[in-house]
Amino acid sequence: MCGIFGVFSFSEENISKKIYYGLYALQHRGQEGAGIVVSNGKELFSHKGLGLVPEVFNEGNIQSLVGHVGIGHVRYSTTGSSVIENCQPFIVSSSLGNLAIAHNGDILNSHILRESLEKQGHIFTSSTDSEVIAHLLVKELLKTEDIVQSIINVSKNIIGAYSLIILYNNTLIGVRDPNGFKPLCIGRDENDNYYISSETCGIDVVNGELIRDVHPGEMILINKDGFNSYKFSDSLKTSSPISSTTCMFEYVYFARPDSLIDGISVYNVRRNIGKILAKEEPCDAHIVSPVPDSGVTSAIGYSEELNIPYYEALIKNRYVGRTFILPSQEERDLAVRLKLNPVKSIIKDKKVVLIDDSIVRGTTSRRIVDMIKRAGAKEVHLRIGSPKIISPCYYGIDMPTKEELIANSKSVDEIKDYIHADSLGYLSIEGLLKGIGRKSLCLACVSGNYPTDILCKFKNTDKYPNCNCGRL
């Protein structure tokens, strides 16, 4: 995950607040930290910090960021330790000038590239892939003295997912990997400001107009000489983004429903999924109810298809998120109760079909099913708007190990028993493709087929000393 945003103002407007608003709209993609760097043509100004966008930035520090071109980043915590050193954009100075990088995705061979760079005497101050990319890019720049060629060369050496926004000496650059794993789009507003954003909702908030998605394998350059596009990969020989392997979970869970990804409305996808799920896994229940917030839209579709009334049987506390939980036995349940409360009056004596977007470990699903049963439900049936997750993601989505994925070792029936549901149904892979309406997607986590080489990052490490996953 992570959200990235960039602006170039041909009208030489001060754009730091545009980035601030853009990051605000992308806040759902990362809550751990945020950063902005802008250039006024001579100097860089930057500010980063841990926390939500409105916690990191205030009127004072936004006004101190003066520039007409700049980039921003919201960070999603993929590891436990959250330190300011890992906040992006990653900013370096080199003999060819300043370079700032905001990255969404995960580079599979970054550990190999890093090792190789370290052997050449390079030193690292963070544990981010962005720093690896920065080193590679500067090395290429010294050879080629051309940013376009340098990015092309670097892209040949990195395997994995990368939507990048780069600020290089007053040039704004957007790059989307050849697989198009992560979304990236381009917009423009009436004041001749150009935007690059993880999602279209970032362009909407600044009153911009969507131009189009960045194509997989495409690089966009925007500077005072204008707007240019370069195709740096034709490995996929695709004429359309939707032939690439964008992450299916962007549609199912991560992206904001008001965004379009590769021209497809996320909202419509989720509603379609609900309808297809209803056809594939119907249920004779009194009410359909979502696990909020991620199951809401699919539940509406499911309800509509089967003509079962839609009810919000679980109410979410909108203020949860920052609570500390006092450590004690009983308070594990409390964490769920603080967040969700069942509406007993609509649950009592009802057969409830509950719609959720996915099951990972199964522990939260079990707590929710139990909660609804305690509230008086006669039966609780669970329907999932995605296929069984059987393999970890190596492209940037935080998931537990393969062993911890409940669907990796258990059948649907066993999972049903584990989570205490009366019945359980998953969307099929075909249903998912149809619901999204794309020819291809990255389905690695539900199929085990990875669209790129997989280099096991964990082999022979402390984390997985006995890894024998068969990957490099």
Added chain:
Amino acid sequence: MCGIFGVFSFSEENISKKIYYGLYALQHRGQEGAGIVVSNGKELFSHKGLGLVPEVFNEGNIQSLVGHVGIGHVRYSTTGSSVIENCQPFIVSSSLGNLAIAHNGDILNSHILRESLEKQGHIFTSSTDSEVIAHLLVKELLKTEDIVQSIINVSKNIIGAYSLIILYNNTLIGVRDPNGFKPLCIGRDENDNYYISSETCGIDVVNGELIRDVHPGEMILINKDGFNSYKFSDSLKTSSPISSTTCMFEYVYFARPDSLIDGISVYNVRRNIGKILAKEEPCDAHIVSPVPDSGVTSAIGYSEELNIPYYEALIKNRYVGRTFILPSQEERDLAVRLKLNPVKSIIKDKKVVLIDDSIVRGTTSRRIVDMIKRAGAKEVHLRIGSPKIISPCYYGIDMPTKEELIANSKSVDEIKDYIHADSLGYLSIEGLLKGIGRKSLCLACVSGNYPTDILCKFKNTDKYPNCNCGRL
């Protein structure tokens, strides 16, 4: 508004964290400040602050609050100035011991009572009604030396809305005014802890069981001698809370949908309102959509009744709330854009019927209608799940002046034009009563008939120098 919560533990458990969780569940009733005071039988411990519950409290200060009886408060800002002096519970020491008061509601004659107390030499350190009540209560206590009689005596002198939770020398007291304007309920858990809470969701979060609502005109005392109830008013001669005049907006807008008020499910009310609204004000549209979050449940009912598909045409940014908006012309619109974004793909060329809970000034409605039209809607019809608001509330809900209420001076047709809607329909008063399912409610803001004497607080003041409202 404001939320109040109290606990008495017969098992002498430390209950500060129970109050913390209770306030957490009541956070929607007030975000300006929070406070907790507990007693260990000898000493009071308290902590208050400005901000959300998890901002005011942390593990350290919760652990310093040691006691088996205590009360808490979340404050809703009714005025612009937010100062710590006005945070509750209001705590005083007197010759008869310690007294802490948490208040939800508005006392209409508090200015008169305060003036009179001041003339007798009393001094005030805050501008809250709670301080006035504290003075009156201590005066009565000195006379009667009996807390029950004192509260009865004070209640005879105060006019208005008051749900109170009082901590008096290790006794926990709950009081609900004879009109029952604001909700207040009682619960218990397995460890013999008794709870008094603004809403039932506060009792749910601590895994308590609802006993019942406090009756209008009832006082509940809980101390080591047990649990007692006193009826301090029979002016209403009601045998049931639902014959009293509880604020209709608690059902329509304020309370959490998972709460029951006077035995009636808030969630069901909102859904019913949608259905009745559909019958009273049907609309031939392609889609039904709510203004999130308050219109959601009614929109579902409306959709179901008319069999028009339900769509979430506006997506709310879950992280909005703490943004600073840089001051500039264009950024008034931005405030709405940061919060809500239309899903163009489902709006384009559609007739949309939009469901909202109420219209106050009309300015936000207009911005939203415009936003949906700009997103491509063919027509935008607005349906409101409550009657026209024509009179201000004097019982604790923050509303603009009568002049600023758009429905005070404009007809439905004129309002429709003002907000740029293609049609507009309000729920009738009869529909509202039917939807809630009560014989009586406080309908002052939609009918102009106030259930109590109204004493104009603003007459001849700087705020309304020319007030000639006819009220005292």
Added chain:
Amino acid sequence: MCGIFGVFSFSEENISKKIYYGLYALQHRGQEGAGIVVSNGKELFSHKGLGLVPEVFNEGNIQSLVGHVGIGHVRYSTTGSSVIENCQPFIVSSSLGNLAIAHNGDILNSHILRESLEKQGHIFTSSTDSEVIAHLLVKELLKTEDIVQSIINVSKNIIGAYSLIILYNNTLIGVRDPNGFKPLCIGRDENDNYYISSETCGIDVVNGELIRDVHPGEMILINKDGFNSYKFSDSLKTSSPISSTTCMFEYVYFARPDSLIDGISVYNVRRNIGKILAKEEPCDAHIVSPVPDSGVTSAIGYSEELNIPYYEALIKNRYVGRTFILPSQEERDLAVRLKLNPVKSIIKDKKVVLIDDSIVRGTTSRRIVDMIKRAGAKEVHLRIGSPKIISPCYYGIDMPTKEELIANSKSVDEIKDYIHADSLGYLSIEGLLKGIGRKSLCLACVSGNYPTDILCKFKNTDKYPNCNCGRL
């Protein structure tokens, strides 16, 4: 302790920053909290907080305090608990308008007055004497409708130490108790701003000129009608402040050396004390050295008188004060080492005579003597610039109980042994009076003779359950 400061601007200048600077100069009188309240003639604006003056105030909140008359307070923690409720000025509204009180001193009968007020129905929100005074003052104002007469009446009922600065409806009032325990002085600047300050250093910092000290038993009123003085007590029949019983420790320890108290330079007093101490308790040593910072000036006088070279044998870490000390056995000594470090090169093999201002418990003195011996001193002689402290202070100086005062139960010789010194000498009471150059002083802590009735505040309380001090 505590420091108080007030300003009235006849030129209607905005004076909040004057108060800020004044409090800054008085910071040594209290580091626990600070507050400012100002009036613009119509409204009060106030800000208070825990911490040092520059921590509590910033450019933003100072600029929000708009007024031409106002008062401020720095609070000295006399109890362990530091809560914002006890921060001053104490501000109340009454039927006769606004009243804010800043108090330096301790009212001995405040518990009795408070009890009596509570019995009359008054309620209290803090534990400060200021709140008691506020209640009494408002009561009198209601009777007399005259602030001067009211203060005269109140003064007849309170026993103890009180330098007060009061803001009453745009009038600035300074009051000094008939004993003149605490200092209070008046100044003026070129812009027709009048100042009342605990010490003259507060007037210096705003570039004011000292007019004179407020006399014991005098009240100063400053408002748009001018500057007036009232004598509210002639119990002392003194024509001069220096015949009153000002606290001797103000000269010896508390006040800043650059201040004048009742016309007498604090710096000169300390130097004189050193010289007199040298005559009374000479010592044959190689070097004279102070315990910094409080012993510095007396050590210089001592050195000069005996012609023994003056050396700073202990260096104080200027940044100490805010350290947390990790709790462990060895770290009690560390606390002293962090603060003071001996200069071994000047101590080694030397006979050192060390000058300190006082000995309270003796524990710190012992640590310091040990430290100097470990640094190689041949002998360590201690000379104290005040007499033996044998009785607690009831007028506002934080002291341990009588039992904890080492000189209460031990002879000079026994104390010498306890602190490991080779010899020990105290200043005589006569020497102290001579050094200060006043006919009279409050010498209660060194003589046991209290200048007022003493009402034991602690009798039969938890703090001193077995108190049999013989006082009321």
Added chain:
Amino acid sequence: MCGIFGVFSFSEENISKKIYYGLYALQHRGQEGAGIVVSNGKELFSHKGLGLVPEVFNEGNIQSLVGHVGIGHVRYSTTGSSVIENCQPFIVSSSLGNLAIAHNGDILNSHILRESLEKQGHIFTSSTDSEVIAHLLVKELLKTEDIVQSIINVSKNIIGAYSLIILYNNTLIGVRDPNGFKPLCIGRDENDNYYISSETCGIDVVNGELIRDVHPGEMILINKDGFNSYKFSDSLKTSSPISSTTCMFEYVYFARPDSLIDGISVYNVRRNIGKILAKEEPCDAHIVSPVPDSGVTSAIGYSEELNIPYYEALIKNRYVGRTFILPSQEERDLAVRLKLNPVKSIIKDKKVVLIDDSIVRGTTSRRIVDMIKRAGAKEVHLRIGSPKIISPCYYGIDMPTKEELIANSKSVDEIKDYIHADSLGYLSIEGLLKGIGRKSLCLACVSGNYPTDILCKFKNTDKYPNCNCGRL
């Protein structure tokens, strides 16, 4: 400036709090920021922040730093911008492990080295010399795989001042440049913990014992194999540290008086300087007074030598340092008044000889002389405990440009007139050498003779576009 501190515990004690206390004692060497990094043999733990040591560290973060070897740094702001990126220790990971560097001093050719590294593809994330050293060191390590040889090789390429403490894979290393510009010393305590510290006061605070100073051109290695010393430079062919060119200002101004530098007591130096200054520049005055705090010790020596009484005529507000000054014309003077206040009673009608450590621009001296004259002094004579500063420092002391140094262009007589003094006298260079008692020192700023090549860092830059200083 800057202060550095390191510990290696042979008893495998957890040493993070030792570093905390050590930095505390070195706080006078840098107040802008602080950082600690420790190793437990496997992992590094670090924490850095802006502010004073007790502001950056708290019990929680100190306890999270677990290790038996570690280093710390306090940062002195040499530029206006204070950013966390520049806080040290600078920590990097490389192919040969982890490296953390704490640096005191200024590398003159760092810009050239950086340029050269950048041309080889190295990238930089800060503007510190430490990062340049880190790059060079890792490059050498890759070649030699030997840390000792690597440091020797790097030292041959860097010109300037560097006392370094390095943590390299559980080895603690101390390095002092061949000129010995900055102090660095070694200590040990009873628990077999070894210390390296900028000053001896850092060793005192942890109850350690001074072993000796690190020699100029020496490198100290401490790891589980023991303690080793390497001489990496014999360019100076010195057998004694005091033949090297240590910065004279360490003795005169920067170091704490309780420290020894190269075996010489800083306190004694300052007292000697006062005596020598008295002989060289006597003055017929009534009193001798210091400009606190830096002039105190020399003033005592001056007073003693001439037998003129020593008085503290200026009192320093101990709490100054964190004030914000509201911007207005009159408040430039206020900044001085907030910090210093004259004791009028001892100044009035007196001839005062004022002792200060140095004059840089002359503006502060003028304000102080004026202040004392306004306080009533008959004459004010200024004596300076160091020679005229005529040339900037390039070794790490923040000084204005040559043009701004008043003594660069003005004679003593002209300076005397500028600062409004009645007479002015400086210590001679000979007097300084004699006072310190060393054969050699870095006297660049008072003589213009630099002990190393000088490479102009500023040539043709924005800061000095027309620099023609003749240096490389």
